[in-house]
Amino acid sequence: MKKWISFFIFCCFMILSGCSNQNLVPKSEASNVVDTYGITSFSVTIDTNEMQEALNASFTEKKERSEAEYTNQKEEITLHGKKALKKIMEAFEKMEPDPEAEETELIKNAAEAFGFKEYKMIRLEVKFKGYDSKEIMFSK
Structure with a gap:
């Protein structure tokens, strides 16, 4: 019985450790x-009338590990x-993020860049290098 419990715990650990690196x-x-956009951290969540969290995208660049999800x-x-980062960078190309931009401009550009002209709520967190x-958060 102890062997099965140990085996089960080992399998769970392996699954969890594998998922954390994806x-x-x-x-x-x-x-x-x-270097291209000056962004060290980015997160956007968009809710539509039909569904909450219709879009979730994030990128974080850190010294020890960088991550992206879409x-x-x-x-x-x-x-x-890498695949998530590619999709986020495609949006950045359309968005042309600017650390000096007004908040309403950032929201509008982010929503359009990610393909959401109609939305109920958008939450955007962005950190530009040196800012x-x-x-x-904006709700309609």
Whole structure:
């Protein structure tokens, strides 16, 4: 019986440790985001009238590990790591993020860049290198 319990705990540990690395982004690609857009941390959540958290996207660049996640329930897409970062960078290209932009402009540009012209609520957190973090929430 002890062997089965030990085996079960070992299997759970292996599964959990494997899942925790799925959002990792190679250091060079994370640095590319910072160099290109000046963004060290980004998170956006969009709710529509039809569904809460229709979109969740996040990117974090840190010294020890960088991560990215992307979930679009409207399109039934869930991406992690490099694939998520690629999707987020496509949105950044459309968004043209600017640390000096007004909050309403950042919200509007983020919603459109991620393909949500109609939304009920949007929550945006962005940290540009050398600037204070911006946390914005807007409801219609």
